[in-house]
Amino acid sequence: MPHRRAILFAIAFLTLAAVSILVAALVLLGPARRSARYNVLIIAVDALRPDRLGCYGAEGDLSPAIDSLAEHGVTFLNTTTQAPATGPSFSTLMTSRYPIVHGVTSSALGLEPDQLTLTEVLLQAGYQTAAFPGSVILHRKSGLDQGFQTYEELPKGPTPYRDASEVNSLLLPWLDANADSTFFAFVHYMETHDPYRYHGPDTPYTIERDYIETVYKEQIDLDEAELAGIRAAYDSEVAYVDGHIRQVLQKLDDLDVRRRTIVILIADHGELLYEHERGFGHFRYLYQETALVPLVISSPTLPVLNVRVPEIVELRDLAPTILDMLNIPVPKQFEGRSLLGLIYGESSQDFLLAFTMREPWTHLPGGPAYALRMGDWKLIHFEDGTDFLFDLSSDPQEHTDLSKKRPDITNSMRDRLSKMIRNQIDRVSAMRLPESITKERLEQLRSLGYID
């Protein structure tokens, strides 16, 4: 792999040198791998599956804007979220900690003020900070507003989501006004979260949450045409949001700030589209459809083009990576690892494991559940004692449970997983209960499908 990367880097250097005197100079002088003078823009697309994106091999050209980021940057092929739920996952992104450790194991819980966030670190470093959430789930009570000077939370109203065009109508003027500053902006789009709206050339339609919930709860067999219609709606949301991302990238170009802006494309979790258990959505499931997220980094601090990193990395690794690119010391509270070395083909021995857990207060069959990926092996363990073991190299769709055939691997992975969970719980004394949450808030979250 390092050899292949070396070739890629050589190509990247040569191409960049040919097209840009500035970058050629950087190469000759030894490129600055880190700098504190760069803006950071995180584009978070809720429930976006990597397998719908061209840069992850998808057909259909749904994502030209995201693909253009990848062509000028790094694509991480195996990024695992730590929770298939919005609040816990974004809390991990911001704190670089596992959910039990930062305390937000459910979207019904908010991040406590004593948790240090990436935003607070960047604010301390002199950044202008702003967030543009697309959903009520990122209400200020989520605690994710910590460190943001501007926080455009969704006002209370009949709809729990904003359209991407509305998000952009807030973000783009803010970029205009802050183009001369050094900024950290976080933008969150909800399009790929249900309900799925079809925006294509044919008559628009919407797949409502109630419908897909009924399919799951009544275990309805969908015929191919129905399923294709739902997946087409999801795909059309991908294309729709990509078009809005294109507007943002165009704005960065128009303002001439792209050359000093690190742009990151991420999702909080993926989305199941009937591949397992006749289910849709995310918070119930730990399959790869929900556990894998896209991660693309396009950074003027990295003299690389179209590099693809296959190692298993975690969402909690993102914050340290950003600080590392900016040459800002990574605080000891952050527990993820910088991915900068991986991008340069350095040691990959630490990147073999990934941890994911679903909301522990669930009433779902099997109770609380956890997943551990170790190389190509994936264990899903339920607290009722049920285990599923999959070999992702031969069975990437996770259809063949090998837990009985390979008890050796199942047992050793379950031991490892138990130790990881025990270690997290020991450090916080006990998992926080969502008992302080009001009934109204719980009802709101339940109606949105964020908890069961």
Ligand SMILES: [Zn+2]
């Ligand atoms: Zn989400």
